[in-house]
Amino acid sequence: MSTPSNNVHEAAAQGDVTFLSSNRQLLNLQNDRGWTPLHFAARYGQTETVRFLVAEKVDTKLVNSEGKTAAKVARFWGFEEVAKILDAEQESSVTTPGTQEVATATINRGRFSENYQNFFAGGKLNRFGFLRTENAYLTRTLTSPTSRFLLLSNGRPLFDTTQPPATIAWLSYPDIADIIGNPYQEEAIPAPLGEGKDEFIIVFLGVLEENGEGPDSGPAYWVVDVSPRGSLEDKMTALEKNLSERKFDFVEPRPKAFKLETGDAAILAQARAMVDWNYRNQYCPACGRRTVSMDAGHKRTCPPDEEAPAGSVEAKKKVTPPCKSKGVQNFSYPRTDPVVIVCVVHPTEDKVLLGRQKTWPKGMYSALAGFIEAGESMEEAVRREVKEEAGIVIGNVAYHSSQPWPFPNSLMIGCLAEAVTDIIKLEDKELEEARWFTRPQVIEALSQSKLPFEAQSSALIRMPPETAIAHQLVKTWALEKEWSGAGVLAK
Amino acid sequence: MSTPSNNVHEAAAQGDVTFLSSNRQLLNLQNDRGWTPLHFAARYGQTETVRFLVAEKVDTKLVNSEGKTAAKVARFWGFEEVAKILDAEQESSVTTPGTQEVATATINRGRFSENYQNFFAGGKLNRFGFLRTENAYLTRTLTSPTSRFLLLSNGRPLFDTTQPPATIAWLSYPDIADIIGNPYQEEAIPAPLGEGKDEFIIVFLGVLEENGEGPDSGPAYWVVDVSPRGSLEDKMTALEKNLSERKFDFVEPRPKAFKLETGDAAILAQARAMVDWNYRNQYCPACGRRTVSMDAGHKRTCPPDEEAPAGSVEAKKKVTPPCKSKGVQNFSYPRTDPVVIVCVVHPTEDKVLLGRQKTWPKGMYSALAGFIEAGESMEEAVRREVKEEAGIVIGNVAYHSSQPWPFPNSLMIGCLAEAVTDIIKLEDKELEEARWFTRPQVIEALSQSKLPFEAQSSALIRMPPETAIAHQLVKTWALEKEWSGAGVLAK
Numbered sequence: 006m007s008t009p010s011n012n013v014h015e016a017a018a019q020g021d022v023t024f025l026s027s028n029r030q031l032l033n034l035q036n037d038r039g040w041t042p043l044h045f046a047a048r049y050g051q052t053e054t055v056r057f058l059v060a061e062k063v064d065t066k067l068v069n070s071e072g073k074t075a076a077k078v079a080r081f082w083g084f085e086e087v088a089k090i091l092d093a094e095q096e097s098s099v100t101t102p103g104t105q106e107v108a109t110a111t112i113n114r115g116r117f118s119e120n121y122q123n124f125f126a127g128g129k130l131n132r133f134g135f136l137r138t139e140n141a142y143l144t145r146t147l148t149s150p151t152s153r154f155l156l157l158s159n160g161r162p163l164f165d166t167t168q169p170p171a172t173i174a175w176l177s178y179p180d181i182a183d184i185i186g187n188p189y190q191e192e193a194i195p196a197p198l199g200e201g202k203d204e205f206i207i208v209f210l211g212v213l214e215e216n217g218e219g220p221d222s223g224p225a226y227w228v229v230d231v232s233p234r235g236s237l238e239d240k241m242t243a244l245e246k247n248l249s250e251r252k253f254d255f256v257e258p259r260p261k262a263f264k265l266e267t268g269d270a271a272i273l274a275q276a277r278a279m280v281d282w283n284y285r286n287q288y289c290p291a292c293g294r295r296t297v298s299m300d301a302g303h304k305r306t307c308p309p310d311e312e313a314p315a316g317s318v319e320a321k322k323k324v325t326p327p328c329k330s331k332g333v334q335n336f337s338y339p340r341t342d343p344v345v346i347v348c349v350v351h352p353t354e355d356k357v358l359l360g361r362q363k364t365w366p367k368g369m370y371s372a373l374a375g376f377i378e379a380g381e382s383m384e385e386a387v388r389r390e391v392k393e394e395a396g397i398v399i400g401n402v403a404y405h406s407s408q409p410w411p412f413p414n415s416l417m418i419g420c421l422a423e424a425v426t427d428i429i430k431l432e433d434k435e436l437e438e439a440r441w442f443t444r445p446q447v448i449e450a451l452s453q454s455k456l457p458f459e460a461q462s463s464a465l466i467r468m469p470p471e472t473a474i475a476h477q478l479v480k481t482w483a484l485e486k487e488w489s490g491a492g493v494l495a496k
Numbered sequence: 497m498s499t500p501s502n503n504v505h506e507a508a509a510q511g512d513v514t515f516l517s518s519n520r521q522l523l524n525l526q527n528d529r530g531w532t533p534l535h536f537a538a539r540y541g542q543t544e545t546v547r548f549l550v551a552e553k554v555d556t557k558l559v560n561s562e563g564k565t566a567a568k569v570a571r572f573w574g575f576e577e578v579a580k581i582l583d584a585e586q587e588s589s590v591t592t593p594g595t596q597e598v599a600t601a602t603i604n605r606g607r608f609s610e611n612y613q614n615f616f617a618g619g620k621l622n623r624f625g626f627l628r629t630e631n632a633y634l635t636r637t638l639t640s641p642t643s644r645f646l647l648l649s650n651g652r653p654l655f656d657t658t659q660p661p662a663t664i665a666w667l668s669y670p671d672i673a674d675i676i677g678n679p680y681q682e683e684a685i686p687a688p689l690g691e692g693k694d695e696f697i698i699v700f701l702g703v704l705e706e707n708g709e710g711p712d713s714g715p716a717y718w719v720v721d722v723s724p725r726g727s728l729e730d731k732m733t734a735l736e737k738n739l740s741e742r743k744f745d746f747v748e749p750r751p752k753a754f755k756l757e758t759g760d761a762a763i764l765a766q767a768r769a770m771v772d773w774n775y776r777n778q779y780c781p782a783c784g785r786r787t788v789s790m791d792a793g794h795k796r797t798c799p800p801d802e803e804a805p806a807g808s809v810e811a812k813k814k815v816t817p818p819c820k821s822k823g824v825q826n827f828s829y830p831r832t833d834p835v836v837i838v839c840v841v842h843p844t845e846d847k848v849l850l851g852r853q854k855t856w857p858k859g860m861y862s863a864l865a866g867f868i869e870a871g872e873s874m875e876e877a878v879r880r881e882v883k884e885e886a887g888i889v890i891g892n893v894a895y896h897s898s899q900p901w902p903f904p905n906s907l908m909i910g911c912l913a914e915a916v917t918d919i920i921k922l923e924d925k926e927l928e929e930a931r932w933f934t935r936p937q938v939i940e941a942l943s944q945s946k947l948p949f950e951a952q953s954s955a956l957i958r959m960p961p962e963t964a965i966a967h968q969l970v971k972t973w974a975l976e977k978e979w980s981g982a983g984v985l986a987k
């Protein structure tokens with residue numbers, strides 16, 4: 006689908022040296038994001054084009070609007086050979102100290118600013134959604150010696166607790182083969198999770214593409230729920246006992262999950278939300294019949310005929326269940342609840358609004374939050390929640406970042422919002438208190454929130470830890486130049 | 497909760513004339529968002545302070561970073577008296593033509609830029625969530641002559657079709673009293689929707705605060721689902737016939753809903769999503785029992801004892817149903833599915849990526865979209881979807897706006913995203929085709945999309961109409977200065 010080069014940037018990206026040769030006067034041209042042809046060649050790994058440009062003596066030190074040289078871009082995108090060519094060129098040329106910093110400071114940032122990444126995001130798996138229905142792939146991969154299994158029991162993940170901090174205890178197929186067998190081996194629709202039938206939940210999470218790309222380029226990841234119940238109760242209880250002897254224990258995810266490294270935390274978030282959804286949807290909410298797991302744990306549906314044994318002739322006839330004629334079956338798919346969470350900025354921009362619930366520890370305050378309701382935009386949900394909870398009228402809303410929150414399955418959508426009134430009134434009594442906090446107060450609270458909870462002073466204000474998006478929202482307002490530059494007049 | 501004034505802006509907001517009097521040299525001071533003390537006084541409706549500042553000869557023509565004078569701010573926030581004082585002052589002073597425009601252009605926008613508002617957003621009701629459990633209020637308001645009822649039948653809203661464009665046919669309580677009675681009259685938990693029981697869905701939507709503020713300051717809005725079924729089938733069929741004689745008909749919401757004015761469209765979005773959710777959740781997905789409607793249609797729960805007649809001693813004992821011990825009952829609350837929809841910008845910024853599904857009309861292309869999955873941030877969902885559907889790697893993502901989409905209950909989260917590769921590959925085969933379109937192509941398509949579908953040329957590219965967020969995303973890229981300024985080098 007690549008098209009003929011229209012300009013030097015496209016040409017460099019596509020390795021079109023002919024086009025570049027006939028446009029030699031434009032080889033250092035920066036686009037609005039500060040990208041030169043060399044940046045494009047580097048990003049697409051066009052090794053020969055990079056050699057050509059270096060031979061043409063283009064300026065290899067030019068940085069784009071993110072402050073990145075072509076060498077940096079190449080390295081980021083995994084083109085090590087290109088990066089080395091550019092390193093060598095850099096070393097052989099005279100470097101003017103400070104050039105890069107000056108350039109960064111004088112070039113405007115692009116329209117796309119760097120995204121924030123919150124805890125529980127940053128997953129490294131390729132989910133390969135289209136493989137969820139490929140029984141041949143699933144059957145083969147499930148039993149592969151490279152496959153890795155996270156176990157959950159009643160919402161608690163299996164952790165290796167031999168030394169702190171505890172980490173996920175990754176199991177192999179033989180550890181659990183006795184319980185899960187190979188549910189993808191037959192084309193038959195799996196049996197419902199229920200009394201007298203096999204009672205485990207299994208979800209295919211994705212592949213860590215360690216060697217190249219594709220479904221077979223690295224270990225497949227799975228989650229298996231082994232909460233003891235039904236006919237498998239004894240086996241599951243025995244498994245738990247055996248694991249415990251290896252110092253592998255099912256632990257409460259809070260707080261232990263918050264010490265995981267990024268990739269594992271993201272897998273846990275995905276796994277826990279998926280198991281929870283499967284667990285809570287064992288009946289069809291439209292017709293009340295037992296549901297069965299489909300698509301490697303990513304769909305639940307009414308069985309063709311509840312009474313027909315799986316694999317029987319009746320089942321193969323696929324009798325339509327009574328709920329099927331009612332349009333989109335959105336309840337067949339995993340549920341994610343969008344929640345707005347907001348750092349409200351005072352009209353004078355030198356204070357923010359935080360609230361506390363009665364049940365929270367003494368001195369704890371956080372950003373206001375609430376579920377997005379039917380028929381409202383994200384911005385409207387922010388305005389409604391802040392008005393309901395604190396009586397403050399909101400003008401414009403600025404999106405900040407989002408965070409998957411697997412307790413059980415929320416998506417936190419974080420914003421800063423512009424207050425246009427400042428008189429607080431707790432209209433719906435959801436909060437015990439809401440208050441305006443000054444920048445110095447907030448900075449002190451952010452700082453104390455990095456200590457272990459036990460080490461915090463209840464005389465000072467507490468705030469959620471860095472792993473919570475509320476912390477990040479307030480931190481952005483308190484410390485980032487774009488926001489903290491404001492309110493100086495008001496000090 | 498107001499505090500002593502620390503500066504002239506706070507003082508003006510709070511009407512602290514004493515503080516202002518002793519800081520006369522600062523009365524024209526603009527904060528980082530261009531706000532003067534006069535702007536703050538205007539926004540908070542501090543009439544006496546405005547008079548004081550005018551008497552002090554402050555510059556009433558100064559605009560804030562959104563280009564608004566204090567008079568404009570006052571009018572926006574409903575302080576007409578203040579606005580008139582400032583209008584009078586403006587007229588009596590010498591106006592320099594063009595001043596305001598120059599000021600707007602030279603002052604940077606504030607950190608909060610103006611939010612976009614998509615179709616189906618812009619609701620004017622105060623939902624008064626805390627009243628959903630107040631049976632006394634609900635009972636009284638339901639039968640009030642000012643209450644307005646939207647009817648739905650199998651997802652189709654009741655419209656007044658006497659003249660085009662058709663609008664919502666608002667009914668009064670007497671029109672439907674025969675069917676709905678007054679379900680809030682008794683404290684008893686309402687009966688489940690089911691065979692042999694009363695079978696309608698009713699949801700309290702909120703209040704249009706026409707006269708002041710508060711639950712009684714204007715008409716209450718309700719939606720009632722009267723899809724003919726069960727014991728009420730005959731009554732509902734008769735109702736439909738009667739209404740039809742008044743030229744009130746149940747119509748397909750697409751396309752008719754898209755001609756509604758903002759407030760009515762938002763009510764329809766809220767109403768349709770809520771009825772749909774109630775309709776699809778007549779059974780508890782965790783225990784399979786019939787659910788009952790609670791909280792004026794905003795919650796569904798297992799009855800205390802399914803077998804006990806409502807109001808009986810057994811029911812009052814509130815026997816815990818079997819699903820109740822399993823943590824947060826998130827399935828008891830309405831479901832909103834977050835969807836990312838994205839206008840992908842080419843690395844050279846002069847093209848965007850649009851795709852088409854096989855079933856779409858000839859020539860129709862739109863922004864790529866997909867449901868946010870468990871354990872991923874909004875930005876990660878964008879990257880995954882674009883990679884799956886078109887093989888393009890995404891760098892940073894910029895949030896644009898959101899749109900409630902009641903088919904049946906999505907929240908569209910609209911973004912622009914930075915492509916860092918440009919070779920298209922349809923990895924998951926969800927799309928029939930994906931292509932890069934230039935700015936001129938896109939502008940032509942946006943323009944043609946404003947014509948009725950029948951009047952469009954299938955020889956040209958088609959795009960979704962203005963009521964779709966996809967249209968707005970692409971339009972922002974194609975026409976707004978911040979984005980369209982880019983790519984000039986590449987032309």
